[in-house]
Amino acid sequence: MNACESILGLSPYQGGKPIEELERELGIKNVIKLASNENPLGASLKVVKAMKLSLKEIHRYPDGNGYELKKSISGHLDVAIEMISLGNGSNELLELVARVFVCKKTDEVIFSQYAFVVYPLVTQALGATAKVAPAKEYGHDLNAMLELINDNTKLIFVANPNNPTGTLVSDDEIYNFLIKVPSRIPVVLDQAYFEYLNINDQAIDWLNEFDNLIITRTFSKAYGLAGLRVGYSVCSPTIADFINRVREPFNVNHTAQIAAICALSDLDYLKESRKVNDTGLRQLEEGFTRLKLSYIPSHANFIAVKFSNAMEIYNSLLKEGVIVRPVEMDNFLRISIGTAEENTYLLQALEKIL
Numbered sequence: 001m002n003a004c005e006s007i008l009g010l011s012p013y014q015g016g017k018p019i020e021e022l023e024r025e026l027g028i029k030n031v032i033k034l035a036s037n038e039n040p041l042g043a044s045l046k047v048v049k050a051m052k053l054s055l056k057e058i059h060r061y062p063d064g065n066g067y068e069l070k071k072s073i074s075g076h077l078d079v080a081i082e083m084i085s086l087g088n089g090s091n092e093l094l095e096l097v098a099r100v101f102v103c104k105k106t107d108e109v110i111f112s113q114y115a116f117v118v119y120p121l122v123t124q125a126l127g128a129t130a131k132v133a134p135a136k137e138y139g140h141d142l143n144a145m146l147e148l149i150n151d152n153t154k155l156i157f158v159a160n161p162n163n164p165t166g167t168l169v170s171d172d173e174i175y176n177f178l179i180k181v182p183s184r185i186p187v188v189l190d191q192a193y194f195e196y197l198n199i200n201d202q203a204i205d206w207l208n209e210f211d212n213l214i215i216t217r218t219f220s221k222a223y224g225l226a227g228l229r230v231g232y233s234v235c236s237p238t239i240a241d242f243i244n245r246v247r248e249p250f251n252v253n254h255t256a257q258i259a260a261i262c263a264l265s266d267l268d269y270l271k272e273s274r275k276v277n278d279t280g281l282r283q284l285e286e287g288f289t290r291l292k293l294s295y296i297p298s299h300a301n302f303i304a305v306k307f308s309n310a311m312e313i314y315n316s317l318l319k320e321g322v323i324v325r326p327v328e329m330d331n332f333l334r335i336s337i338g339t340a341e342e343n344t345y346l347l348q349a350l351e352k353i354l
């Protein structure tokens with residue numbers, strides 16, 4: 001049997017180590033996971049209640065068009081319902097968009113060095129060519145990305161804030177970048193951490209001006225629903241129609257749709273998410289400074305911290321019952337913001353190890 005050449009060169013996506021796995025290995029309980037940028041609050045109780053009610057309908061197929069959820073998002077962002085697409089996590093939308101626009105080996109996809117690992121994965125899976133722009137102070141260098149554009153460019157990915165660096169490019173810079181990208185080239189603006197930022201939602205307004213802009217957002221991070229797998233994109237109705245053609249008919253399950261509708265209206269939870277994250281960011285930054293560790297100032301729910309021997313620290317932290325995330329960035333570990341207690345435990349464990 002012969003798999004496609006593009007598949008043979010792929011390595012599977014490495015997620016954070018599951019809590020249960022480490023608990024089994026060490027024979028301990030109470031493992032702390034700060035590895036996957038999950039919301040340390042747990043899901044909103046209102047959302048959990050809505051999910052329980054949704055189970056009464058679980059013998060039926062979900063609404064394949066996700067009408068009610070799209071309507072909620074449409075109201076939430078004040079955009080036309082035809083501009084919204086739903087995905088099994090925003091990750092699926094990144095993949096669907098790539099499938100829509102990237103067709104052959106010579107097609108080029110531009111993204112930044114140290115950007116979200118899914119971009120190289122989907123590019124490679126489609127057998128296309130990745131064009132990686134060198135990072136600027138670990139973040140996106142949008143000018144370097146512009147310089148990579150040529151006739152073969154089929155897609156550009158920008159993550160803002162970026163994962164795993166936590167860096168943020170200003171709205172002005174993104175806007176000026178969008179002006180310079182030829183309108184035939186779709187740009188995905190991946191805003192998985194948007195809700196953690198305390199800024200006006202300018203990106204959605206840019207959709208009036210740029211037909212090639214695709215914004216993706218998710219319920220996995222600030223809304224605390226990573227396990228349900230639901231995200232969305234907002235873009236021109238033309239591109240949304242293309243996405244609709246390649247997606248699987250029931251790509252977002254019923255419970256996820258109901259939960260996401262409830263989550264959008266649960267402003268208290270979102271506010272608490274932000275508060276816990278802001279406080280946790282400060283707590284960890286102060287702790288890292290005290291331990292004389294350098295880190296990249298973050299705008300998301302995690303921090304990339306530099307060590308002299310990241311993998312040794314990673315393994316030592318595992319032995320202390322803390323899971324963090326090795327990343328493809330020299331000697332950095334990515335540490336998600338936890339609850340105050342989890343952050344304290346992590347800092348104590350680090351102090352002990354160092």
Ligand SMILES: *Cc1c(COP(=O)(O)O)cnc(C)c1O
Nearest residue numbers: 089090091116163192218220231
């Ligand atoms: C977490 C993340 C996503 C997607 O998460 P989903 O759970 O698939 O919605 C997308 N982009 C970035 C940059 C992320 O960090």
